Each structure stands twice: as C-alpha cells, then as structure tokens.
Amino acid sequence: MLLGPFFPARWIAGLPDRGVMADDVLPYMPGQTYLAKKSPAWSTGVQTSASGRRRTTAYYPAPFWTFQINYNAVRKRPGLDEWSRLVAFFNRRKGQFGDFLYFDRTDHQVTKHRFGFGDGVTRTFQLTRAIEGWVEPVYGVVNIDLMTIAGAPVTAYSVSALGQVTFAQAPGLGQALEWTGAFFFRCAYDSDSLDGAQPFGRIWEMKNVSFTSIKP
Template identity: 40%
Template sequence: MTTPPTFPALPGQGWSVHKKPVFSTRVASHVSGREVRAGLYAHALYEFELTFNGLDSSGEFAGLQAQSLQILMGFFLTAQGRLNTFLYVDPTDSAATGQFIGTGDGSTTTFTLGRAIGGYFEPVSYVTAIFGVTVNGAPASNYSFTAPNTITFAGAPIAGQAVAWTGTYAFQCRFLDDQMDFEEITSGAWQNKSVKFRSIR
C-alpha cells in the first residue's frame, strides 16, 4: 500500500480551525409517532476547515515560507480536487501513548490500532509510526504492521493479557471541493480563508 502524501504544514496558517465529528443516522417514523433509528457509521468521520491568512508567492515574505502559495496550490492540484487521498496530521490529535487496544484471548492475532478521546475509543485512520507495542506491560516484537492501522502477532497473546501501543497517526482525507479559492491581498502575498477536507475510512 502506497503511503498518501501529507498535507503541508505552513507558517501562514491562522485561526480559526474547525474540526467536526460526523455520524450518519437513518430515522424511520411510524404512524404512531415512534421512531426507529439505525446508525450507518460504526465510527465518526471528521470534517476539517483550515484558514491561511498569509501565503507567499514571490519569496519576499520569509516568515510565510517562500512560495507557500505554490506549495498549497500544488498540493491541491496533485490531489486533483476531491479525487485522491492525503494524510492530515492534526496537531491536537496525532499521538497515542500506552493506548490499550484489546485483550488477548489465546486465538486472536490481529489488532486494530486506535486511540481514546474522552470515554470514546475508535480506530485511528492511518498510522505513521509505531514506537512500541506491549503485551501485559512487556515490550513485544513478534508482530508485523499492515497499513493503515493493524498489527498481527506471530503468536496470539494469552487470554487476559492487555495489548497496548505507542505511536503517531494521521487522518486519511479527501478535499470536499473540486475548486479552491486563493486571494491576493497585496503584491506577492495571498490568503485562503477556507480549506475544507474530510476524513475517510
């Protein structure tokens, strides 16, 4: 599996940043007034919206990173709008430390890497690095990683043993639009007030 490109981190990114968890629920109403509800997503998808207050196109604005306009625009063009996927590293949600992911039962060898947010646990979208895996608190090395987010042990962890991992991850995303609006606010300086994309599974 080829690793998708990573969304560029640019110094001209400003505030605010929007992050919106999204579920999909089908609701069927009965003549009695009762409702039947069915969740269509096992886990939330996330919509992001970023703002770039300053982008350099001429190399004159060193603090904005030289040709950051071309970097961002080129990234969008390479993705071909909504067509292709990329990775977004959310600075506030990109690392797991000693994260519990399951309990051995003596037969299961494959575990999905995930993270907890509050009291909610879900698989991470795309693992970018694994720094360690433990079984019952002891470091494990008899496993292999399969992108985007699973590990498989050569031998199943013993029943009752906790499996945990430490590492980093990103959100695998697609742009929400096939067009992107860049505005030149002064000679060589540009801005983009709304870059929208959404995670995928």
C-alpha cells in the same frame, strides 16, 4: 469568524520556510490559523410513524471528522513558493478523488491505549485511539514509541499504512495489547476546487479549505 491569532502578512513574509513535507501529509504553513472547524459527523436514519413514534438507525460505527483551515498568508516568491506546494498537493489528490494524511497538532497522541486482546490465533489488529470512553480506529500512524503485550514491550511486529499491526507471533489468549505513539487522520478534500485570492503581490490567501476523515 477566524479562530486563533491573526498575523499580518508582513510578519509572515519573513518567517522561515517549513520545508518540504512528506508527499502524502498535508503541508503545514506558517500563515495558517488554528482549526476554524473540527467536528464529529454521524449518519443516522430517522423514521417517524403516523403515531409519532420515532425509530432511528446508526449507519456509521464511528464518526467522520470534518476540518476547516484558513490560510491567511501563503507566500509565492522565488525560492519560497508555498502557494505552488499547496496547489500541487491538492492537484495530486485530484480534488476529492484521492486521500491524504492530516496531522492535528492538538489531537494526535495516545499513551498506553488498549486496542485489543489476544486469542492465541489472531496476529493482525487495528490500532485505535480513545476520547474518554469512546474508541475509534486509527488509519495512519506517525510513530510508535512503545508496543506491549500483557505489559511487556515487544518489537517483533509490523505496521501497515492503514494502522494495522501484525505481530510475528499471535498474542496469547486474553493478553492485553497497548500502544503509545502518535497518529494521523486519513482525509479527503470536500471540494474539487481550491479557491485563493491575492491581496498582495507575493502573498495569497486561501479561506475555508475543508476536508473530512475517511474510512479506507
């Protein structure tokens, strides 16, 4: 069952091109639905003794996120070849081999999120985000609108591709570090094949395209 509105292919055929995306960001197409699936996934070891006592071990410090997208209409015509764009993106990853960045349009913002405290020595910190009280690392940054140390804005820092912030000077002992901005999910495809169907001459469908966030 598809989630989100269904747009007939004849409507999508006339929509403007979204343009070329960044090479490492999954392209967004006019004919794709809202997420058909998004769920956190944990890994737990479970042992049950002969007496029935249950013992568990959590193997992940944070969950992976599984996503699934349906493309109801992917255009392929001279001057507007979305099909080739998606296939080329998949092939550059070599299926499951490589990783990419996914921008979730409903889950990407942080506002004054506290991601650590200074100790007077450490200069590099991993950016994180929170879902209510749960905190997890961020491995891709869209932009940083504001970075503060103890409430004071700072600009003397750099950000790595994996979301690590390095300050020019180590924040002082106990000083709170906060950021406001947007993030990506760093992901990899769940399959080595990308299945498509051609219901119309210049329109393709790609169903159940799934991928999962990764820990670099």
